Amino acid sequence: MTDTAFPQSEILDRLHAVFGFNAFRGVQADVVERVLAGRSTLAVMPTGAGKSLTYQLPAVMLPGTCVVVSPLIALMHDQLRSATANGIRAATLTSVDMDRGQTIDRFLAGDLDLLYVAPERASQPHFLDMLTRGRVAMFAIDEAHCVSEWGHDFRPDYRLLRPLMDAFPDVPRLALTATADRHTRADILAQLGIPEEGLIVAGFDRPNIRYAITPRDNPLRQLMTVIAENPGPGIVYAPTRAQVEKLSQQLQASGRPCLPYHAGLDPQVRADNQARFVASEDMVMVATVAFGMGIDKPDVRFVAHAACPKSIESYYQETGRAGRDGDPSVAVMLWGAEDFVRARQRLAEVEEHRRAGERTRIDALASLVETPHCRRALLLRHFGENPPPSCGNCDNCLDAPRVTDATEVARKLLSAVYRTGQSFGFGYVEKVLTGVADERVTQRGHDQLSVFGIVTTDEAPLLRPLARALQARGALVATEHGGLALGGDARAILKGEADVPLVLVPKKEGRPGRRRGSAGGALNPVGDPLFDALRTLRRDLAREAGVPPYVIFHDSVLREMAAARPASLGELGQIGGVGTRKLDAYGDRFLAVIRQW
Template identity: 70%
Template sequence: MLDPLPDLQRIFGFPDFRGVQRDVVDRVLAGERTLAVMPTGAGKSLCYQLPATMLEGTCVVVSPLIALMHDQLRAATAVGIRAATLTSVDTNREETIARFRAGELDLLYVAPERASNESFRNLLGQAKLSLFAIDEAHCVSEWGHDFRPDYRLLRPLLDSFPDVPRLALTATADAHTRADILDQLGLPKDGLIISGFDRPNIRYAISPRDNVNRQIADIVAKIPGPGIVYAQTRAATEKLAEALGRTGRPTRAYHAGLDPHIRAKNQADFVASEDMVICATVAFGMGIDKPDVRFVAHAGLPKSIEAYYQETGRAGRDGDPAIAHLFWGAEDFARARQRIGEVEPERQAGERTRLTALGGLVETAGCRRRILLKHFGEDRAEDCGNCDNCLGNVDAVDATETARKFLSAVFRTGQMFGVGYIEGILTGVSSERSLMNGHEALSVYGIVEGDETALLKPVARALMIKDALRTNPHGGLEFGPAAKAILKGEATVSIIVPPKRERRRKAAPGAVPNPVDDPLFEALRLRRRDLAKDGGVPPYVIFHDSVLRDMARVRPASGAELAMLSGIGARKLDAYGDAFLQVIRDFA
């Protein structure tokens, strides 16, 4: 069988494979069908890009978003791979088809809508094919969080070319979704390769929402580098972008309601930037391959743990430290349960299970990473030491009695009032409304005092997560199915003690592993920025920060020494080597 290592070193400049990359590449080169489940940043695209340069014919890559295809096209072209896209926005379609027929392409990127078209199937019959690569393969499964019906139509295309190997790739698939992908794409069970789901460079944090603009502004102030903020509505993205812009950082909004040209420009500006913050709906992110995102913040609850994992996975793809911070409110769970009631009856049980799992991640006082990995079937024996709970010595408090008082107050006031009113009744706050309703005569009036009053808001959130409380259409609280067990003493309620608010701090040197006090590193970044602008590509397409750090540390004096650094292949050495060597010589 072909040895891929020399080509890995020549094309990509990597001394060796990472994780399970070698296992996946070897199966592809042997003509096997494979499903590779690899975390974001583990180098999934290399698993088809490298074989595509070694095998005769063209690798057809099915990818869900045009922006993602164009991003991957830039990266492939930068290392010398012959690649093209065939999308609705491409103006050189005839040229691309001619290159494909002539066998002049290593990679051809297409959307699933095109791949399932009969005319495209006929086109594929006119040239030699080396591989089918199905990216974001969880989209084929109804159990996947980004289900795309067009992915279901790929099987007939694949079966039309039974001798062409198939490689499906995803970062986000639990056991149920993995089994469905294998079935839907005609892949063998023994073709499943899982590299693990852990992203140790990402620090996870989850907090109750309390003035989310200020909370996220604190993150922006502390963490330099590009960031993504996910909001749940279009209006929220624009309000957040405006608020965060007042911190002095460049910001943009991104959502489907924007003019297409503005939306495309905002995305392009973010991809090219080294410090921009983009506030977006969840559709943003799958379409980019930006490795230097230093933080991802959620201004509201994601759809599921799978969605959370994928969205937070857009941080730190370069392996450098990154932050993922989720801000949530009890109303998020109420809205999620309302949405579940609107989906097809056969899907509701699965959606409820997902919401319960997400609630467990949000309310735990233990290691977040252990819960996250366990959801994907990985049991971790030790705490991670890199999440808010592990780092903050968080304590869980048994708040069952307070929860029973809260539920009793909801019941005795008729299950029609909101959290604030119930808090007032429990703490004995007299108001015109409580007098008019006669609620100050209730046995629950004023039964919470002292330190216990600080537990009421987190208890209310915990009861909403557990579905012991729900909100009616008018915002009033009413019992959910879990209330009875708590009132009868058959279930307990524990909460995390709310941490004290920290004062906002400016970003400190060393907040990310960029030696900003090294003038050579900054000069290398400046040269990269100029080259990127001249070439019309994002800076990271030329070299990652890690490569520039190695240059600043090693200070190579020749092309041969520069080629010894990881991440510098032959094509990039020829294109950019002299420019960076000149910067280093200037500092010698």
């Protein structure tokens, strides 16, 4: 494909006509201009930065069809709804579509702007044969980190896409991902045949998400607090199917609709639960990490982890499902020492050549949960950025924890673990250190040890959080029978060669996700009755069209309508997010509601 010279004015005109925006955000303009000029590109953009626009806009401007490779059918169908609502001619070619023959005919006739397919289908010879009989404008590879073994969601079929694209040497390729460190980015470029100069990296920061991480002490109460403080849809991630089922039942006491989602559910139940969540404006979905990648729901107001995710990359991707619409959102993580115990035990199951990398990921996650400093700064530095030292929108910046030097107490705790034989749990070791001479302690003669009763009254409250912190950093490890043993840098601590700063979490009710006032910000913070009336109309229109409410308009668009109170279709069309197709379809009905106020 030769360079296509589209005047800037024409690009902006189409941007407004199709999507209702007067300007690009972030690096969108750079990506779109490269694609329109026929240059292959890897765009690393945070969730919510508008990645889909960077191929949907070129798709309606370039002759031919943009072939979009996407990993999940649910995600394709979600994006299909949004594209169709904007007047884009789009279709999916998946195993569950009954109109596959019609879709192929539309492609061959040049009647499609977008064609969504899974990598498993895209890598088949028959798909290549079909493409050669039509006209391909570009290839868009969504969730491109799936192509890399360095990535956290490796999908082998992504590695079979290169031959397909190489068969169309003049067709540009656009790879898109939100989570890719330097290793992964280099691998994506190599695997998909994109030149290094084609890399565009937007910042990883999601400033509208407030991060809060706190020890797990009463998880049900803590999660109830998060739900109570955050109106709007939310996701609670739990590590096992059994915990998903139990939590989804318990959290119904919050008064909010609450459903489970995990791979063990009947496929139809799983699909129904997901559809109900996508359409809802207040539902809480309790899920394993199998849930989320397949939805493009922009109005998720909170994501809560009931336990640690497997890595910082996973944490970033999972929390990134909150606030894709740019409105204030909350990401809360509850963590415990057992999360890190399990993670370090799983290292034995990892292939030896990957073990060091996985250990580094666990250590990085331990640093995130134990830091007394800005969470966001640590997160962004992990992805190679150089952020300011404070963000003003995480728990540590809003409510700084106290840090104490617990090195001496740590040495006492580690000594007691060692001298009692590295086979007892925390409760027993705590009794020895605090001088509780019960029957078990005296029978073993541990009341005669030099460590018996050496912890002072002031030091005793530090033992439990200290044991948790030492397990997070790997200085204490669990034995197969649930006892504690020395590991990591324990000997360096005992020798006085390593310090142990201990973060003391402020004792305040509702700290997870807490902020001055309501945590997530009310959906209608000023209590404007017009905004509520517009939401009611949107809900009715969504029900009529059989689509989620956000496909009609985002909350931010309704807020702007309520504030500007446009009196004509022309004025309504100037509001961001109101494109030509939506103005024609819904404009008169929204104006009718606005005129009532």
